[in-house]
Amino acid sequence: MGFVFSRDGFAEVIRQLGSRYRIYAPVLKKGEGRFTDTDVVRYDYVKNFDEIELEKRSDYSFKEILLPVSGTLFYFTEDKVTEPEMDDREILVFVRSCDLHAVKRFDQIYLHNGQERDWFYERVRDRLKFVLIGCRESFDDCFCVDMHTNESTDGYVFSVEEADGEIYSDLKEEGLRELFSGNSVREEDKAPAHVETNKIFVSVPDEVPVSICKDKVWDEYDSRCIGCGRCTLVCPTCTCFTMEDIYYSDNGKVGERRRVHASCMIDGYSNVAGGGEYRKKHGERMRFKVLHKISDFKKKFGYQMCVGCGRCDMVCPEYISFSECINKVDRAIRSAEDGKEAQA
Amino acid sequence: MDINVKELKKNAFRYSKVRGETASRIRITGGKINAKVMRQVAEIAEEYGDGTIFITNRQGIELLGIPMEKMGEVNEKLQPIIDAMGTNQEERGKGYSASGTRNIVACPGEELCPFACYDTTAFARKVEHEIFPNNRHVKVAFTGCSNDCAKVRMDDFGIIGMTEPQYDPDRCIGCGQCVKYCEKRSVGALRLVNNKVVRDTDLCIGCGVCVTYCPTRAWTRSKERYFRLTLLGRTGKKNPRLAEDFIRWADEESITKIIKNAYAYVEEYIDPHAVEGKEHIGYIVDRTGFEEFYKWIMKDVQLPEKAEVSSHMYWGGKWYDRSNELK
Amino acid sequence: MSNPYIPFASKILDVKKHTQKEYTFRMEYHGEVKPGQFFEVSVPKFGEAPISVSGIGDGYVELTIRRVGRVTNEVFENYVGDSLLMRGPYGNGFDISIFDHGETLVVAGGTGVSPVRGVIEALAASPAAKDTHVIVGFRSPADMLFRSDLEEWKDKLDLVLTVDGAPEGYAGNIGLVTKYIPQIQLRDVSAAKAIVVGPPPMMRFSIMGFLDMGFREENIWVSNERKMCCGLGKCGHCRIGDKYVCLDGPVFNYTESKNLID
Numbered sequence: 001m002g003f004v005f006s007r008d009g010f011a012e013v014i015r016q017l018g019s020r021y022r023i024y025a026p027v028l029k030k031g032e033g034r035f036t037d038t039d040v041v042r043y044d045y046v047k048n049f050d051e052i053e054l055e056k057r058s059d060y061s062f063k064e065i066l067l068p069v070s071g072t073l074f075y076f077t078e079d080k081v082t083e084p085e086m087d088d089r090e091i092l093v094f095v096r097s098c099d100l101h102a103v104k105r106f107d108q109i110y111l112h113n114g115q116e117r118d119w120f121y122e123r124v125r126d127r128l129k130f131v132l133i134g135c136r137e138s139f140d141d142c143f144c145v146d147m148h149t150n151e152s153t154d155g156y157v158f159s160v161e162e163a164d165g166e167i168y169s170d171l172k173e174e175g176l177r178e179l180f181s182g183n184s185v186r187e188e189d190k191a192p193a194h195v196e197t198n199k200i201f202v203s204v205p206d207e208v209p210v211s212i213c214k215d216k217v218w219d220e221y222d223s224r225c226i227g228c229g230r231c232t233l234v235c236p237t238c239t240c241f242t243m244e245d246i247y248y249s250d251n252g253k254v255g256e257r258r259r260v261h262a263s264c265m266i267d268g269y270s271n272v273a274g275g276g277e278y279r280k281k282h283g284e285r286m287r288f289k290v291l292h293k294i295s296d297f298k299k300k301f302g303y304q305m306c307v308g309c310g311r312c313d314m315v316c317p318e319y320i321s322f323s324e325c326i327n328k329v330d331r332a333i334r335s336a337e338d339g340k341e342a343q344a
Numbered sequence: 345m346d347i348n349v350k351e352l353k354k355n356a357f358r359y360s361k362v363r364g365e366t367a368s369r370i371r372i373t374g375g376k377i378n379a380k381v382m383r384q385v386a387e388i389a390e391e392y393g394d395g396t397i398f399i400t401n402r403q404g405i406e407l408l409g410i411p412m413e414k415m416g417e418v419n420e421k422l423q424p425i426i427d428a429m430g431t432n433q434e435e436r437g438k439g440y441s442a443s444g445t446r447n448i449v450a451c452p453g454e455e456l457c458p459f460a461c462y463d464t465t466a467f468a469r470k471v472e473h474e475i476f477p478n479n480r481h482v483k484v485a486f487t488g489c490s491n492d493c494a495k496v497r498m499d500d501f502g503i504i505g506m507t508e509p510q511y512d513p514d515r516c517i518g519c520g521q522c523v524k525y526c527e528k529r530s531v532g533a534l535r536l537v538n539n540k541v542v543r544d545t546d547l548c549i550g551c552g553v554c555v556t557y558c559p560t561r562a563w564t565r566s567k568e569r570y571f572r573l574t575l576l577g578r579t580g581k582k583n584p585r586l587a588e589d590f591i592r593w594a595d596e597e598s599i600t601k602i603i604k605n606a607y608a609y610v611e612e613y614i615d616p617h618a619v620e621g622k623e624h625i626g627y628i629v630d631r632t633g634f635e636e637f638y639k640w641i642m643k644d645v646q647l648p649e650k651a652e653v654s655s656h657m658y659w660g661g662k663w664y665d666r667s668n669e670l671k
Numbered sequence: 672m673s674n675p676y677i678p679f680a681s682k683i684l685d686v687k688k689h690t691q692k693e694y695t696f697r698m699e700y701h702g703e704v705k706p707g708q709f710f711e712v713s714v715p716k717f718g719e720a721p722i723s724v725s726g727i728g729d730g731y732v733e734l735t736i737r738r739v740g741r742v743t744n745e746v747f748e749n750y751v752g753d754s755l756l757m758r759g760p761y762g763n764g765f766d767i768s769i770f771d772h773g774e775t776l777v778v779a780g781g782t783g784v785s786p787v788r789g790v791i792e793a794l795a796a797s798p799a800a801k802d803t804h805v806i807v808g809f810r811s812p813a814d815m816l817f818r819s820d821l822e823e824w825k826d827k828l829d830l831v832l833t834v835d836g837a838p839e840g841y842a843g844n845i846g847l848v849t850k851y852i853p854q855i856q857l858r859d860v861s862a863a864k865a866i867v868v869g870p871p872p873m874m875r876f877s878i879m880g881f882l883d884m885g886f887r888e889e890n891i892w893v894s895n896e897r898k899m900c901c902g903l904g905k906c907g908h909c910r911i912g913d914k915y916v917c918l919d920g921p922v923f924n925y926t927e928s929k930n931l932i933d
Contacts, residue, residue, distance in 0.1 A: 029561075029564075031564070031565060031567060032561055032564040032565075033561075034458070034555065034556055034558075035454070035458050035460075035556065036454040036460055036461055036462065036507070036552070036565060037454055037463075040561055042561065060560075060561070068514070069514065069515045069516070069517060069560055069562075070513065070514050070515065070516055070517060070518075073676055074676070074677065081677050083674075109904070109905060109907075110905055113904040113905065113915065113918070114903050114904030114905070114915070114917075114918045116675045116903045116904075118903070118905050119673075119674040119675060119676060120674075120676070121905075210930050210932065213932040228521060228557070228559045229519065229559050230559040233517075233559050233560055239905070239907060240906060240907035240908065241900075241901075241905070241906050241907070242517075242900055242906065242908070243718065243719060243900055243901065243906070244518070244539050244718055245713070245718045245719075246538045246539070247538075257676075257718075258539075259906075260516075260517040260518060260539070261517045261560070262517070262900075262906065262907065262908065263517075263519070263559075264907070266519050266521075266559075267519075267520075268519075269898075269908065270897075270898055270908070270933070271898060272896060272897065272898045276871075278897070278898075278933040279933060284933075288933075291912075292910070296910075296912050296913045297913070299912070299913035300913040300914075
């Protein structure tokens with residue numbers, strides 16, 4: 001069932017939902033970008049509709065709610081382990097379609113990879129409900145259409161998008177009907193907007209041969225990439241973390257264990273005790289990351305990892321395009337195949 | 345030919361070695377000019393000068409080979425440029441009203457540069473508006489960060505942008521990039537303790553390199569803009585020297601006031617017998633002592649709590665009037 | 672719902688010092704465990720380190736810890752005679768039933784002996800002992816681990832002990848393990864099985880040696896050491912290609928591991 005709201009009417013809906021849920025949404029943080037007087041859009045808790053950034057794509061993804069950038073797992077004393085207290089309200093998370101698809105990738109790793117479900121992840125995940133932000137237009141570097149994540153038909157409580165000064169919403173949860181109809185201008189079925197085409201096209205190879213690992217396609221990244229890890233830190237499908245212990249007492253017996261986002265692009269990710277490092281070159285790291293997104297994950301779980309949100313392209317300080325790299329890999333595979341055929 | 349050379353110089357024309365010729369000096373405050381105005385500048389050079397344009401060290405423009413008798417016409421033609429730059433003027437159509445206070449220099453600043461901590465051109469224009477026109481020989485320059493691309497340490501008043509890095513430990517993954525880049529590109533004021541970053545607040549120069557390189561936005565810039573004010577650097581024959589730090593974590597208002605106050609001090613203490621009434625401010629301070637200068641420039645200045653003022657000021661540089669020997 | 676991240680305290684029953692840098696800790700443990708599996712050992716102030724099971728017995732496991740990182744340093748300094756926090760066991764481990772019949776060649780280098788020590792012990796005690804060949808290499812005589820085990824194994828199976836280098840006058844074998852691989856006498860190499868564990872270059876060259884001798888790829892097994900952090904298939908550090916070393920490994924058949932590119 002669809003509803004059309006004035007901004008004020010929808011703001012009232014959000015205000016009322018705010019007493020039942022915590023609301024986690026993209027927020028424009030003024031002046032908090034890399035450079036002076038530049039902004040960043042990242043997720044935060046909001047109270048009012050006005051705080052929510054519906055226009056711009058968030059620079060950092062919603063994943064920070066599922067896997068906090070730096071989060072305490074538990075505190076320990078000499079003989080006791082205590083988990084941190086948690087607000088037990090449900091959380092409404094505002095996401096676009098690509099990100100809603102990314103949730104499935106997170107669940108895959110944290111709930112379904114291996115025999116154990118991730119205890120910390122699950123207790124947050126169980127509280128999350130999603131609000132779908134409709135996309136009326138593609139951003140410059142999106143390639144969701146080619147990654148088949150441009151449309152979401154379920155998995156959300158309601159959708160939201162702004163058009164011609166009105167708010168359109170597609171409500172999926174019967175329990176909210178009264179709240180929605182009471183504040184709307186009219187009822188009108190509106191499927192959430194989604195884009196049918198992007199400005200960026202990627203050709204993801206069906207089969208990625210092992211030989212691509214030795215291809216020279218990765219070499220340029222040895223010098224171009226600075227190994228800062230931004231591409232993975234903003235990625236809604238990068239799930240890696242590192243655990244670390246912090247000790248409060250001198251004897252080291254009282255402290256906390258945390259986990260922080262980890263990146264296969266950043267120094268130290270593949271270090272083993274004694275100083276060994278498996279991927280020193282940035283080109284190797286790029287290969288490791290890219291092949292995970294477009295091949296290795298799929299081999300294990302049956303579908304592509306990358307959702308084509310384009311954040312990695314946008315954030316790269318060295319103007320390295322992930323989507324362009326996919327296409328370069330695809331061309332390298334094709335030309336290797338052509339070479340083989342020619343030889344045969 | 346009868347020309348009042350003193351008036352000519354004051355009117356921002358240059359005394360040339362070619363008799364009867366002059367050059368017109370155009371102020372480009374903060375070094376930024378729009379292309380349309382630049383085209384007007386070029387037209388004057390072609391119509392009245394020999395068609396060549398000299399770009400000065402202080403980001404000004406000089407139009408060469410102008411016959412002295414054309415100065416009046418040139419002044420009229422300069423009006424739209426003066427208007428476009430917003431330069432203060434005593435009488436319209438008469439060109440620049442002074443030349444002693446030099447064109448105010450600025451690096452490209454935040455509009456372009458990833459490291460700049462503020463809008464250098466805007467601040468330069470604001471100060472220009474406060475102090476120009478004035479015949480006293482004062483040099484002011486603005487630079488966006490501690491890289492000091494504008495070389496403000498060669499000026500009487502140098503303004504260096506600063507930001508106070510804001511740290512959110514909850515967004516920090518301990519990747520150490522800020523530590524590495526602070527070490528390699530700045531002063532090494534950061535270190536990792538317990539996988540979080542600790543900033544040596546005394547050593548930190550507020551350059552913002554940590555913010556630029558932080559991949560998670562754990563480091564962000566302070567909402568407040570801060571500045572380092574350096575004093576009395578100079579080139580020249582007698583005692584060239586670099587400016588020294590006077591205040592760090594200063595604010596825009598105080599800096600503007602300090603520069604303005606300096607003019608009253610110069611009027612009070614300038615050598616009445618100075619050649620052409622021109623004595624560099626730094627040499628006046630050498631005569632009166634810094635304490636007297638301090639009293640004048642800090643008059644009615646209310647520094648914010650965060651600002652720290654140097655308690656003693658010493659300058660280096662070679663005194664050529666005492667020794668010209670090489671070591 | 673139990674929380675797999677929370678470690679349990681395990682008493683240190685005994686400590687055996689092999690070298691200045693390598694000790695074996697006998698830890699109280701009741702539960703199933705296989706050679707080649709590993710535990711995450713927590714050390715207050717420093718975090719966790721993955722440690723291979725080097726011995727299994729009634730009510731205990733043995734963990735041979737090399738002092739190579741911050742975490743293991745701490746264990747050596749402060750925790751002898753106390754207890755350690757551990758999680759695990761993790762990983763697949765070696766399936767003894769594959770090796771306890773027919774001919775097997777085990778090649779291990781340095782701390783790589785730990786994960787296969789349990790395999791060697793099991794084979795030494797089995798009827799297959801006489802068909803078991805073991806090549807163990809250390810950097811120098813001073814770096815030797817499990818000296819008393821080596822003495823025992825010598826009597827039960829075909830053991831070649833070698834060091835990369837030694838002071839003058841050393842009477843034993845000198846040379847890399849790869850020098851001794853071709854010298855192993857096998858009745859039917861095409862049916863024989865091989866295991867190799869050690870530093871990456873040693874493993875690479877040993878496998879080349881096996882293949883040269885005529886071992887079949889599917890009869891070669893390796894144990895891969897990677898940075899393992901969570902042990903649960905979540906943190907991502909140990910992933911290679913589509914495999915998670917902590918879940919799918921660390922023991923891999925060579926037909927799988929040859930396609931895993933770091």
